[in-house]
Amino acid sequence: MFSQDDGxxxxxAGSIEVTMPQGGGSNWLHTVGxxxxxxxxxxxxxxxxxxxxxxxxxxxxxxxQIDREQNTGLIERDIPFDERRxxxxxxxxxxxxxxxxxxxxxxxxxxxxxxxxxxxxxxxxRYLHPQxxxxxxxxxxxxxxITVAPVPLSRLVEIKVNNPDPQLAAAIANTxxxxxxNNNLDIRTRKARSSLAWxxxxxxxxxxxxxxxxxxxxxxxxxxxxVSLEGSNNIVAQALSQAQGDWSKARAEAASRExxxxxxxxxxxxxxxxxxxxQIANDGSIRDLLTRSAxxxxxxxxxxxxxxxxxxxxxxxxxxxESLKGSIQQRAESIYAGIQNDARIAAAVAKGxxxxxxxxxxxxxxxxxxxxxxxxxxxxxxxxxxLYRETLRMGKExxxxxxxxxxxxxxxxxxxxxxxxxxxxxxxxxxxxxxxxVVLGGLGLVMLGIxxxxxxxxxxxxxxxxx
Numbered sequence: 001m002f003s004q005d006d007g008x009x010x011x012x013a014g015s016i017e018v019t020m021p022q023g024g025g026s027n028w029l030h031t032v033g034x035x036x037x038x039x040x041x042x043x044x045x046x047x048x049x050x051x052x053x054x055x056x057x058x059x060x061x062x063x064x065q066i067d068r069e070q071n072t073g074l075i076e077r078d079i080p081f082d083e084r085r086x087x088x089x090x091x092x093x094x095x096x097x098x099x100x101x102x103x104x105x106x107x108x109x110x111x112x113x114x115x116x117x118x119x120x121x122x123x124x125x126r127y128l129h130p131q132x133x134x135x136x137x138x139x140x141x142x143x144x145x146i147t148v149a150p151v152p153l154s155r156l157v158e159i160k161v162n163n164p165d166p167q168l169a170a171a172i173a174n175t176x177x178x179x180x181x182n183n184n185l186d187i188r189t190r191k192a193r194s195s196l197a198w199x200x201x202x203x204x205x206x207x208x209x210x211x212x213x214x215x216x217x218x219x220x221x222x223x224x225x226x227v228s229l230e231g232s233n234n235i236v237a238q239a240l241s242q243a244q245g246d247w248s249k250a251r252a253e254a255a256s257r258e259x260x261x262x263x264x265x266x267x268x269x270x271x272x273x274x275x276x277x278x279q280i281a282n283d284g285s286i287r288d289l290l291t292r293s294a295x296x297x298x299x300x301x302x303x304x305x306x307x308x309x310x311x312x313x314x315x316x317x318x319x320x321x322e323s324l325k326g327s328i329q330q331r332a333e334s335i336y337a338g339i340q341n342d343a344r345i346a347a348a349v350a351k352g353x354x355x356x357x358x359x360x361x362x363x364x365x366x367x368x369x370x371x372x373x374x375x376x377x378x379x380x381x382x383x384x385x386x387l388y389r390e391t392l393r394m395g396k397e398x399x400x401x402x403x404x405x406x407x408x409x410x411x412x413x414x415x416x417x418x419x420x421x422x423x424x425x426x427x428x429x430x431x432x433x434x435x436x437x438v439v440l441g442g443l444g445l446v447m448l449g450i451x452x453x454x455x456x457x458x459x460x461x462x463x464x465x466x467x
Contacts, residue, residue: 029451037444040437047433058166059422062159062173062415064180066093067408090150094157097148097180103139106175110168112138145169146176156412166418173415185407192398199395206388213381220377224370236367240360247353254346261343264336283335286328293324 069089096102106112147160159177163169300317307314420426 029447029454033444033447033451035444036440036447040441040444043440044433044437047429047436054424055164056421057162057164057423058169058418058420060161060163060166060169060173060415060418061413062161062177062411063413064157064159064177065410065412066090066155066157068155069408090155094148094150097157097159097176098143098146100139102176102179102183103142103146105179106172107138107142109175109179110171112142112168142172145172159415161415162422166421170415170417177411177414181407181409181411184409188407196395196398199391199398203388203391203395206384206391210381210384210388213377213384217374217377217381220374224374236360236364240357240364243353243357243360247350247357250346250350250353254343254350257339257343257346261339264339283331285331286335289324289328289331293321293328296321296324 068086145162147158147162149158149160150156151158159173161169161173161176163172296317300314300321303311303314303317
C-alpha cells in the first residue's frame with residue numbers, strides 16, 4: 001500500500017508521478033527479467049531438439065562436362081564458331097537434364113515407385129520427401145529434388161540431388177548423369193547412321209555423275225579432234241599474231257608501191273619523159289646506159305670535127321647512139337611496167353594476207369568457243385569428282401563416329417554418398433540457438449540489474465499519464 005505521509009500522489013505538469021514502495025514497486029522488472037533468463041536455456045535446448053527431430057536431407061553432387069557440339073558426318077568446316085549458338089546448345093542441355101522422359105527413366109531404373117516402410121512402420125514411396133507426401137507425380141518430385149547449376153566461366157555443370165536417403169541421393173545423381181550421357185550418345189549415333197545412309201545414296205548418284213561427266217569430256221575431245229587444248233590454243237594464237245604482223249608489213253609495202261605507181265602514171269600522163277622520173281632515172285641499168293650514151297655523144301662530136309657527117313665512122317657512131325637510146329627507152333618502159341606489176345603484186349599479197357588473218361581469227365574464235373565449252377565440261381567433271389571425294393570422306397568420318405561412339409559429354413566427378421546432411425544445417429542451428437539464448441539471457445540480466453538499482457535508490461517505478 002502507499003504511505004499516507006511519503007507516498008502521496010503529486011500532480012506535476014499534467015501527469016501524476018507515482019512513487020512505488022521500496023519493497024514491491026519493481027516486481028514486474030524482476031518477473032520479466034527472471035522469465036527471460038530462465039527461457040534462455042530452453043531456447044538453446046529447443047534448437048537441439050529441432051536439430052535432432054527435423055527430417056535430414058542429404059545432398060549428392062555429380063560434376064558433368066559438356067564440350068562443344070561435334071558434327072557427325074556432314075561437317076561444315078568453314079562455318080565460324082558462334083558463341084550465341086554454343087550458349088543455346090548449353091541451355092538446351094541444362095533443360096534436357098530435367099526432362100520428364102529422363103526423370104521417369106531414372107525413377108524406373110531405381111524402382112523409386114516401390115513401397116518401403118519408414119521408421120514408424122508406415123509404407124511410403126521411396127522417393128517421397130515427407131513434406132511432399134501428397135505428391136503422386138514421380139517426375140515432378142524428382143524435378144524438385146534435382147538442381148542443375150552451371151559452373152561460371154567453364155563448361156562444367158553441377159547436378160545436385162537432395163533426398164532423405166544419402167545412398168538414394170547419390171544413386172539418383174549418378175543414374176541421371178549416366179542416362180543423360182547415354183541418351184546423347186544414342187542420338188548422335190542415330191544421326192550418324194542416318195547421315196551415313198544418305199551419304200551412301202548420294203555417293204552412288206555422284207559416282208554415276210562423275211562417269212557421265214568424264215565420258216562427255218572425252219566425247220568432246222574426240223569430236224573436236226583435240227589432243228591438247230592448251231597447246232592448240234597457243235599454236236593458233238601464235239599463228240594469228242604472225243599473220244597479223246605479215247599483213248601489216250604487206251599493207252605498208254602495197255601502199256608504198258601503189259603510191260609509186262600512181263605517181264609515175266601521173267607524170268607520164270602529163271607528158272613527162274620516163275627518164276625524168278626519179279624512180280626510173282635512179283635505176284642502175286638506166287644510169288649505165290645513159291653514161292654510155294653520153295660517151296658515144298662525145299665521141300660523135302669529135303668525129304664530126306674531123307670528118308664529114310656522111311663518113312662511115314660518123315654514121316656507125318650515130319647508129320650506136322640511136323641503139324643506146326632505144327635500149328634506154330625500152331629499159332625505162334620495162335622499169336615502169338615493173339613498178340606497175342609490183343604494185344599489183346603487193347596489193348594481191350596484202351589481200352591474201354588479209355584473208356589469212358581473217359581465217360586465223362575465225363580459227364582462234366572457234367577454238368575459244370571450244371575452250372569455253374571444254375572448260376564448262378571440265379568444271380562440271382571436276383565439281384562432280386570433288387563432291388564425290390567429299391562425300392566419301394564424310395562417309396568415312398560418319399562411320400568412325402558411329403562405330404567409335406564419340407561423345408562430347410563426360411562425367412568429371414561421379415556423385416558420392418554424402419556423409420553429413422545438408423539440411424538442417426547443424427552449425428547454423430546451433431549458432432542461432434546459442435545467439436537466441438545469449439540474447440534472452442542478456443536481456444534478463446539487464447532487466448534484473450535495472451530492478452536491483454532502482455530498489456537500492458528508491459527511483460520511481462514509472463510515470464503514469466494523467467487519466
